[in-house]
Amino acid sequence: MTELADRLEALETRIAFQDHTIDELNATITAQWQQIDILKRKLDTIEQQVRAGVHIADPASEPPPPHY
Known part of the structure; x- marks a missing residue:
């Protein structure tokens, strides 16, 4: 019966690790979607x-870089 108990314990351990991994992946995906929403x-x-024509600097009006 110990072989069956060992196999059962191994399966329970494996499921616990899988549940933990799924929770971590879910948290990561949730954080990424929040970041995507912010960036959007x-x-x-x-x-x-x-589109409203907010002034953006014209490259022609910029002084040349120091190496010129």
Whole structure:
């Protein structure tokens, strides 16, 4: 009966590790989606500013870099 008990314990241990891994993956995916949402909002804001004609520096008006 100890062989069966050992196999059962091994399966329970394996399931516990799998559950832990699934929880970690879920947390990672949730954090990534939150970051994606933040980045989407920032991109939308920038797009609105560009479409509204918010002044963006003209490269011709920039002074040349020091190595010129």
